[in-house]
Amino acid sequence: xxxxxxxxxxxxxxxxxxxxxxxxxxxxxxxxxxxxxxxxxxxxxxxxxxxxxxxxxxxxxxxxxxxxxxxxxxxxxxxxxxxxxxxxxxxxxxxxxxxxxxxxxx
Amino acid sequence: xxxxxxxxxxxxxxxxxxxxxxxxxxxxxxxxxxxxxxxxxxxxxxxxxxxxxxxxxxxxxxxxxxxxxxxxxxxxxxxxxxxxxxxxxxxxxxxxxxxxxxxxxx
Amino acid sequence: xxxxxxxxxxxxxxxxxxxxxxxxxxxxxxxxxxxxxxxxxxxxxxxxxxxxxxxxxxxxxxxxxxxxxxxxxxxxxxxxxxxxxxxxxxxxxxxxxxxxxxxxxxxxxxxxxxxxxxxxxxxxxxxxxxxxxxxxxxxxxxxx
Amino acid sequence: xxxxxxxxxxxxxxxxxxxxxxxxxxxxxxxxxxxxxxxxxxxxxxxxxxxxxxxxxxxxxxxxxxxxxxxxxxxxxxxxxxxxxxxxxxxxxxxxxxxxxxxxxxxxxxxxxxxxxxxxxxxxxxxxxxxxxxxxxxxxxxxx
Ligand SMILES: Nc1ncnc2c1ncn2[C@@H]1O[C@H](COP(=O)(O)OP(=O)(O)O)[C@@H](O)[C@H]1O
Ligand SMILES: Nc1ncnc2c1ncn2[C@@H]1O[C@H](COP(=O)(O)OP(=O)(O)O)[C@@H](O)[C@H]1O
Numbered sequence: 001x002x003x004x005x006x007x008x009x010x011x012x013x014x015x016x017x018x019x020x021x022x023x024x025x026x027x028x029x030x031x032x033x034x035x036x037x038x039x040x041x042x043x044x045x046x047x048x049x050x051x052x053x054x055x056x057x058x059x060x061x062x063x064x065x066x067x068x069x070x071x072x073x074x075x076x077x078x079x080x081x082x083x084x085x086x087x088x089x090x091x092x093x094x095x096x097x098x099x100x101x102x103x104x105x106x
Numbered sequence: 107x108x109x110x111x112x113x114x115x116x117x118x119x120x121x122x123x124x125x126x127x128x129x130x131x132x133x134x135x136x137x138x139x140x141x142x143x144x145x146x147x148x149x150x151x152x153x154x155x156x157x158x159x160x161x162x163x164x165x166x167x168x169x170x171x172x173x174x175x176x177x178x179x180x181x182x183x184x185x186x187x188x189x190x191x192x193x194x195x196x197x198x199x200x201x202x203x204x205x206x207x208x209x210x211x212x
Numbered sequence: 213x214x215x216x217x218x219x220x221x222x223x224x225x226x227x228x229x230x231x232x233x234x235x236x237x238x239x240x241x242x243x244x245x246x247x248x249x250x251x252x253x254x255x256x257x258x259x260x261x262x263x264x265x266x267x268x269x270x271x272x273x274x275x276x277x278x279x280x281x282x283x284x285x286x287x288x289x290x291x292x293x294x295x296x297x298x299x300x301x302x303x304x305x306x307x308x309x310x311x312x313x314x315x316x317x318x319x320x321x322x323x324x325x326x327x328x329x330x331x332x333x334x335x336x337x338x339x340x341x342x343x344x345x346x347x348x349x350x351x352x353x354x355x356x
Numbered sequence: 357x358x359x360x361x362x363x364x365x366x367x368x369x370x371x372x373x374x375x376x377x378x379x380x381x382x383x384x385x386x387x388x389x390x391x392x393x394x395x396x397x398x399x400x401x402x403x404x405x406x407x408x409x410x411x412x413x414x415x416x417x418x419x420x421x422x423x424x425x426x427x428x429x430x431x432x433x434x435x436x437x438x439x440x441x442x443x444x445x446x447x448x449x450x451x452x453x454x455x456x457x458x459x460x461x462x463x464x465x466x467x468x469x470x471x472x473x474x475x476x477x478x479x480x481x482x483x484x485x486x487x488x489x490x491x492x493x494x495x496x497x498x499x500x
Pocket of ligand 2: 159407411412415416417445446447452462463464465466467468
């Protein structure tokens with residue numbers, strides 16, 4: 001997981017898997033950002049090949065916490081596996097999803 | 107495994123692993139080429155992350171069979187794992203090794 | 213090659229093993245007859261496996277209780293079966309409610325996904341101490 | 357995390373399982389304390405595992421004889437151990453000669469590589485029917 005800031009937006013690039021070992025790491029990162037009042041976030045999934053239910057849960061928790069602080073969360077570059085999981089779980093109606101980070105930033 | 111011909115030289119591009127399941131496939135491919143009198147071969151290892159002793163064995167067998175038919179065999183683009191295995195087994199003194207296919211063709 | 217092919221694995225219940233086990237399962241599935249080119253099906257099966265193992269670690273055993281998870285993977289030409297055995301809490305999978313899709317939550321999708329991706333999901337409690345979960349998926353005909 | 361971590365695996369002797377098992381082993385090793393960044397050591401261990409399994413399939417059992425291979429992988433903070441058990445031919449690893457490096461051959465490197473990459477290579481025949489091979493490597497201190 002890597003975080004960079006571009007014009008006040010924090011881009012969190014997830015690594016190959018967003019699963020049980022990393023889900024809490026993502027939630028913790030969001031908590032830290034919110035505490036510092038950084039509430040505009042893009043989750044970059046372009047390197048992520050595998051998401052499981054704990055990954056979906058961490059994304060929902062992150063979105064909730066950012067919205068509660070009047071921020072927003074965009075998801076960029078999900079793989080076919082991620083996209084089909086979001087659709088199956090109807091999360092595609094809840095997440096703002098973009099093809100890549102540039103589109104999410106635009 | 108993929109084979110293309112460039113100016114009479116056959117370039118055999120191995121896939122991710124050169125191990126027990128593919129070693130006999132390589133040997134068979136060389137046998138077919140030699141039977142058709144194509145005896146100039148480059149083995150492209152640039153995609154190959156893992157070679158084992160059966161892979162080394164298949165390369166030695168291939169080299170032998172090509173030399174016996176007055177041809178030659180070059181190896182291109184070995185990974186660090188392959189290079190260190192060739193050195194350990196002294197095969198780097200037997201194989202002609204190049205950084206990539208273009209250098210081997212030049 | 214001769215089918216069915218069977219792999220048995222035993223680990224302590226520990227999320228540490230999730231990714232290595234997933235790697236094994238994925239590589240096995242990609243070699244199964246009829247699955248090599250069906251990446252979407254392989255993804256679904258990997259996910260179902262992942263959810264079942266993770267749930268046993270987290271819910272059947274939990275943070276304080278420790279014990280083994282015994283897995284048997286059977287690949288045949290028609291189907292893939294994952295069998296999980298553990299000695300943790302008894303649990304009735306059929307009581308898990310459908311997720312409320314109108315109100316997304318931080319969890320509660322795992323069992324639903326397992327059911328969704330597998331054709332059969334059979335749970336039994338044996339000898340008052342062993343949980344046995346069998347997940348079976350028929351290998352779909354590949355669209356050519 | 358609590359060490360040692362142990363994984364047990366049982367398969368029929370079949371080269372089919374080589375790659376899936378290698379994936380598991382590699383992923384396990386990369387999670388071991390002190391190995392995550394030592395790719396070269398992980399490569400060596402993966403290769404030693406691969407050679408040992410392949411030899412049991414090819415030589416201990418061979419084309420006609422079939423039977424199980426039982427593997428136990430133990431990761432501790434100090435060492436990695438691979439234990440292989442099979443019910444094939446008896447075999448004295450210590451009788452394998454050094455390869456003749458002046459005259460490269462089509463084979464004959466496997467056992468030498470196992471010995472070269474592992475710190476210990478202990479073979480025993482048990483009850484006149486079971487082969488037990490234990491391969492141990494101490495985890496080298498990472499150069500920082
Ligand atoms: N193997 C199990 N043993 C005991 N309880 C389980 C098991 N699997 C699931 N559960 C229970 O079912 C609930 C729903 O599981 P699941 O759909 O995977 O969502 P989550 O794990 O995110 O809560 C869990 O919260 C837990 O209470
Ligand atoms: N597990 C085993 N059981 C019986 N014989 C073995 C075993 N492993 C190796 N051997 C014998 O030792 C020889 C050398 O093995 P190895 O160095 O791996 O080279 P290769 O397998 O290429 O012949 C083999 O040819 C075989 O005769």
